Amino acid sequence: MTARDEDIHASLSGVTRVYPGAAGTPPVHALGPIDLELKRGEFFAVVGPSGCGKSTLLEVLAGLQQPTAGTVTFEGRPVSGKVSDGIGVVFQEDASFPWLTVWDNAAFGLRRNGVAAADIRRRVDDALAFMGLTDFARAYPAQLSGGMRQRVCISRTLVLQPRLILLDEPFGALDAQTRLLMGDEVLRLWRRTGATILLITHALDEAAMLADRIGAMSARPGRFLDIVVTGWPRERDSKIVSEAGFAEITGRLWDNLRGESMKSLGHSGVMAG
Amino acid sequence: MSRVGWIRIAVLVIAIGLLELCCRIGLIDHRVVIPPSQMADALVRLLISGDANDQIVRTFGIVIIAALTSVVAGFALGLIIHALPRVRQSLDPFFATYYAVPIFIFYPVLIVIFGLSVIPIVLMGVATAIVAMIIATLNGLDRVPQVLTKVARVHRMGTIATALLLKLPAAAPHLFTGVKLAVSYAFIGVIASEFILAPAGLGRVISDAYSDFNNRRMYALMLLLIIVATAVNMALHVVDQRWAERRGIAKP
Numbered sequence: 143m144t145a146r147d148e149d150i151h152a153s154l155s156g157v158t159r160v161y162p163g164a165a166g167t168p169p170v171h172a173l174g175p176i177d178l179e180l181k182r183g184e185f186f187a188v189v190g191p192s193g194c195g196k197s198t199l200l201e202v203l204a205g206l207q208q209p210t211a212g213t214v215t216f217e218g219r220p221v222s223g224k225v226s227d228g229i230g231v232v233f234q235e236d237a238s239f240p241w242l243t244v245w246d247n248a249a250f251g252l253r254r255n256g257v258a259a260a261d262i263r264r265r266v267d268d269a270l271a272f273m274g275l276t277d278f279a280r281a282y283p284a285q286l287s288g289g290m291r292q293r294v295c296i297s298r299t300l301v302l303q304p305r306l307i308l309l310d311e312p313f314g315a316l317d318a319q320t321r322l323l324m325g326d327e328v329l330r331l332w333r334r335t336g337a338t339i340l341l342i343t344h345a346l347d348e349a350a351m352l353a354d355r356i357g358a359m360s361a362r363p364g365r366f367l368d369i370v371v372t373g374w375p376r377e378r379d380s381k382i383v384s385e386a387g388f389a390e391i392t393g394r395l396w397d398n399l400r401g402e403s404m405k406s407l408g409h410s411g412v413m414a415g
Numbered sequence: 416m417s418r419v420g421w422i423r424i425a426v427l428v429i430a431i432g433l434l435e436l437c438c439r440i441g442l443i444d445h446r447v448v449i450p451p452s453q454m455a456d457a458l459v460r461l462l463i464s465g466d467a468n469d470q471i472v473r474t475f476g477i478v479i480i481a482a483l484t485s486v487v488a489g490f491a492l493g494l495i496i497h498a499l500p501r502v503r504q505s506l507d508p509f510f511a512t513y514y515a516v517p518i519f520i521f522y523p524v525l526i527v528i529f530g531l532s533v534i535p536i537v538l539m540g541v542a543t544a545i546v547a548m549i550i551a552t553l554n555g556l557d558r559v560p561q562v563l564t565k566v567a568r569v570h571r572m573g574t575i576a577t578a579l580l581l582k583l584p585a586a587a588p589h590l591f592t593g594v595k596l597a598v599s600y601a602f603i604g605v606i607a608s609e610f611i612l613a614p615a616g617l618g619r620v621i622s623d624a625y626s627d628f629n630n631r632r633m634y635a636l637m638l639l640l641i642i643v644a645t646a647v648n649m650a651l652h653v654v655d656q657r658w659a660e661r662r663g664i665a666k667p
Contacts (some may be wrong), residue, residue, distance in 0.1 A: 225569050237565075
């Protein structure tokens with residue numbers, strides 16, 4: 143394995159995803175062909191119009207869906223319809239378990255993996271402290287706000303120490319201010335864990351604030367139109383939105399996406415993103 | 416206790432008080448209904464004497480067996496049917512019309528097959544209760560959020576682990592509605608079967624007391640059934656409410 147290969151943490155090569163049509167309807171070509179190489183420890187965001195296949199891309203990379211064609215690798219090994227060890231996923235929908243306390247939610251995966259009780263306690267307490275949930279450890283998700291529930295889901299992923307974290311519009315349901323603050327928390331998490339992060343978002347400002355590189359996708363079937371390198375320092379937070387270069391990045395993304403979003407409106411209601 | 420709780424008790428006390436008054440002043444013939452205080456007195460004496468203990472144990476034992484069988488088998492069948500969409504499609508019309516059929520017409524058939532024993536009564540209890548549990552299970556599994564299935568796959572959970580650790584608890588509020596209904600229907604099925612034809616049991620004793628014009632015994636046992644059925648249902652309701660509150664589900 144070359145030094146360059148070691149630097150590539152996950153990759154998609156010639157990946158397409160075609161959904162078979164329901165009775166009497168033609169197949170839906172949702173994604174690709176897509177080529178993408180995620181560097182170890184980078185923060186990559188994907189933006190694109192509704193229904194362009196962003197979530198399909200994430201699910202194919204996670205191993206939740208099989209690509210129709212092409213290959214997906216994680217740490218040099220093929221990913222094929224099964225989630226590999228070391229990959230964590232946070233979904234847009236509230237995926238907290240309402241029947242468990244915040245603490246037990248966070249401990250779920252560790253218990254499943256048979257981790258020793260003392261280790262579980264240490265890792266869960268640490269993750270909850272990091273996510274600012276220590277005071278709510280005994281609360282149930284129903285007693286928390288939407289943003290806090292999403293933090294519970296991130297904690298549940300974090301304790302498993304994933305090396306690749308896939309975030310599928312995790313702040314989509316939150317208000318703008320909370321999203322900015324959650325963005326800060328994700329940046330802190332990224333710096334602390336050193337994990338590679340792929341973020342799916344429809345918010346250009348969110349992508350521009352968080353990512354090292356941003357892939358702008360076309361309308362369905364989703365392909366990368368442009369990869370924008372932000373050039374932000376690793377130590378950054380939401381204050382970066384007032385930097386001069388920030389507007390330049392969001393402007394360039396919008397230039398790429400405006401026409402695609404119009405096309406997508408013409409296709410509206412066909413596929414979820 | 417909450418204000419609603421006090422209002423509930425007040426309604427009950429007023430209703431019982433009115434019935435007592437109507438019986439005492441002769442507005443209701445004592446040969447038809449005896450005053451509630453006499454029902455309670457008769458029940459206490461009956462319980463102290465131990466005269467009906469065998470019948471009480473027998474009937475409540477059968478109700479427990481029928482309810483447990485309905486809950487366990489109903490849940491298992493619900494899981495299987497949910498996993499087989501075509502089977503479900505074909506069975507849905509039967510579930511929708513099941514309670515429109517008077518199930519008790521099959522009781523004589525069961526007696527012919529199994530004789531005048533406990534088995535036909537248990538089967539009637541199960542037949543009355545099980546479909547409620549199956550429907551509740553299907554309803555609950557339908558409402559398990561799709562994202563939990565994805566979470567299960569991210570945690571590399573198998574089919575059984577997903578069903579037991581995620582789908583079952585996620586569907587629990589709906590399953591519990593099925594449990595409440597199954598217990599109530601099991602009571603109805605067992606007591607009614609005993610009342611129609613049985614060698615023993617509370618339903619049979621009530622029927623005998625009715626035939627003998629023994630109002631004190633008849634109303635005492637009816638009161639016992641009402642108290643036990645209500646207490647069991649209230650206990651299940653309290654558990655359901657606590658779960659619902661914990662999950663942030665508003666239930667009236």
